[in-house]
Amino acid sequence: xTDRPDYKAVLEGPVTNREPLLVHDLPADNVVGVVTALAAxxxxxxxxxxALERELAARRVLPPDAAENHRESEQEQRASQxxxxxxxxxxxxxxxxxxxxxxxxxxGVERYLRG
Numbered sequence: 001x002t003d004r005p006d007y008k009a010v011l012e013g014p015v016t017n018r019e020p021l022l023v024h025d026l027p028a029d030n031v032v033g034v035v036t037a038l039a040a041x042x043x044x045x046x047x048x049x050x051a052l053e054r055e056l057a058a059r060r061v062l063p064p065d066a067a068e069n070h071r072e073s074e075q076e077q078r079a080s081q082x083x084x085x086x087x088x089x090x091x092x093x094x095x096x097x098x099x100x101x102x103x104x105x106x107x108g109v110e111r112y113l114r115g
Contacts, residue, residue, distance in 0.1 A: 056062040063069075072080060 053062070053067060057064040057066070
């Protein structure tokens with residue numbers, strides 16, 4: 001016997017009429033733990049990126065502060081802003097997403113998934 005909780009399967013078949021509740025039986029502290037773990041991973045990526053920037057500057061591949069001093073053209077600025085907007089909307093849209101699936105799957109598909 002184990003002390004680990006017995007979570008329900010999140011998705012047991014095709015999504016046919018309602019989006020699954022991905023964290024329906026997870027305590028809020030677990031969700032905060034996930035956010036904290038992701039923040040730690042982002043910090044690691046930032047730290048590694050800074051190390052690479054320092055190496056490139058030390059090897060004179062790029063001047064120091066090349067990333068900070070980079071100036072985008074107006075076209076690059078528009079493209080960057082569009083990418084940022086799409087990224088933010090894709091991520092934050094999950095907070096407001098309804099329970100209706102964004103695509104429809106014929107409920108008859110289940111007969112093909114059963115052995």
